[in-house]
Amino acid sequence: MNLDVGAVSGPGRLAAPGEGITTDELALAARNHGLPLEALHYDVTPAGLHYLLTHFDIPAVDAATWRLGVHGRVGSPLAFDLEALRAWPRTTVRVTIECAGNGRARLEPRPVSQPWLVEAVGTAEWTGVPLHTILTEARVDPAAVEVVFTGADHGVERGVEQDYQRSLPLAEAMREEVLLAYEMNGMALPPQHGYPLRLVVPGWYGMAHVKWVRDIAVVDVPFDGFQQAVAYRLRQNADEPGEPVTRMAARALLIPPGFPDFMSRTRVVHPGPVLLEGRAWSGLAPVEHVEVSVDGGDTWAPAVVEGAGEHRWAWRRWTFIWQATVGRYTLSARAADAEGRTQPLTQAWNRGGFGNNEVQLVPVVCFE
Numbered sequence: 443m444n445l446d447v448g449a450v451s452g453p454g455r456l457a458a459p460g461e462g463i464t465t466d467e468l469a470l471a472a473r474n475h476g477l478p479l480e481a482l483h484y485d486v487t488p489a490g491l492h493y494l495l496t497h498f499d500i501p502a503v504d505a506a507t508w509r510l511g512v513h514g515r516v517g518s519p520l521a522f523d524l525e526a527l528r529a530w531p532r533t534t535v536r537v538t539i540e541c542a543g544n545g546r547a548r549l550e551p552r553p554v555s556q557p558w559l560v561e562a563v564g565t566a567e568w569t570g571v572p573l574h575t576i577l578t579e580a581r582v583d584p585a586a587v588e589v590v591f592t593g594a595d596h597g598v599e600r601g602v603e604q605d606y607q608r609s610l611p612l613a614e615a616m617r618e619e620v621l622l623a624y625e626m627n628g629m630a631l632p633p634q635h636g637y638p639l640r641l642v643v644p645g646w647y648g649m650a651h652v653k654w655v656r657d658i659a660v661v662d663v664p665f666d667g668f669q670q671a672v673a674y675r676l677r678q679n680a681d682e683p684g685e686p687v688t689r690m691a692a693r694a695l696l697i698p699p700g701f702p703d704f705m706s707r708t709r710v711v712h713p714g715p716v717l718l719e720g721r722a723w724s725g726l727a728p729v730e731h732v733e734v735s736v737d738g739g740d741t742w743a744p745a746v747v748e749g750a751g752e753h754r755w756a757w758r759r760w761t762f763i764w765q766a767t768v769g770r771y772t773l774s775a776r777a778a779d780a781e782g783r784t785q786p787l788t789q790a791w792n793r794g795g796f797g798n799n800e801v802q803l804v805p806v807v808c809f810e
């Protein structure tokens with residue numbers, strides 16, 4: 443028998459024209475759930491409603507034997523147990539995280555992977571040690587270029603056996619608001635969100651927020667691990683190097699109004715004023731404006747956006763009163779950031795389905 447990694451792990455692929463969601467994609471979707479859109483109601487997402495994405499298995503980490511090592515191009519290598527880490531000055535940051543693959547399932551052709559529609563987002567209050575205080579204590583070599591974070595989870599992806607690993611440029615790693623977090627919403631991290639320690643990189647798509655961190659290596663050449671150099675690149679063709687996926691593009695989501703049909707999720711409202719509300723965020727410049735459309739994006743009207751100047755790294759609530767009359771509608775919201783970037787009605791395609799911020803469409807029927 444000739445058995446190797448190819449027997450269990452094939453290359454990435456695109457769905458054939460008209461090919462429905464496969465059972466492999468369904469298995470991923472059943473493990474990695476989205477935010478139920480009605481939970482956009484909460485400023486801070488209750489932990490169990492926060493979206494979830496884990497490439498391999500959730501590791502069972504024993505806090506008693508867990509250690510964090512900090513080494514590589516540093517003057518003073520460090521090692522911590524959980525108690526030692528918790529003794530450092532702590533801070534809390536409210537952060538919205540969105541998976542870079544959000545929206546992928548609607549692309550044509552569809553990249554075969556976790557089939558998100560629009561719901562791969564959540565906001566939590568993350569508490570932990572600012573990463574820069576640890577790196578400063580370790581005396582990072584000025585010649586260093588990146589910091590590599592290794593999770594305790596292990597698997598094989600597109601033929602490569604690996605620990606989940608990602609790097610950050612040193613300047614990003616030294617940002618004041620980047621955390622090694624051991625609490626989510628005031629409680630110990632749940633196993634699925636990285637217990638006992640995860641990285642939080644405000645403004646960046648989800649893949650950068652390494653869960654179950656056990657090792658930090660300061661390096662003087664750019665990291666070329668799988669999740670850095672192969673996955674999470676914006677490319678048109680499989681054989682080009684592509685651009686790295688980094689910060690979240692501006693996006694607004696709307697809580698589907700009224701009440702749903704069980705199977706189709708079509709919304710039903712009765713005539714009269716309907717409060718439309720949702721959230722908007724961006725990892726680039728802050729979100730400043732949100733507009734609403736009830737005609738599938740033909741015409742737009744401004745929404746009221748709350749929370750100016752608060753919680754820079756979290757989503758903002760927006761509201762709009764819609765005077766509903768009998769008929770069929772397609773509702774949308776779109777965000778614009780402080781530098782004028784907004785959302786497309788038709789998403790530009792890339793092979794991984796990353797960085798999608800296509801406008802959400804919510805079909806609504808209004809009857810007496």
Ligand SMILES: Nc1nc2c(c(=O)[nH]1)N[C@H]1C(S)=C(S)[C@@H](COP(=O)(O)O)O[C@H]1N2
Nearest residue numbers: 493494495496497541593606648651652653
């Ligand atoms: N160790 C590890 N960290 C990880 C991942 C993973 O599979 N392993 N998935 C990443 C991806 S792709 C996303 S979108 C976020 C999801 O974080 P959450 O599950 O806490 O919402 O975690 C990131 N960190």
Ligand SMILES: [Mo]
Nearest residue numbers: 495541542648
């Ligand atoms: Mo992700």
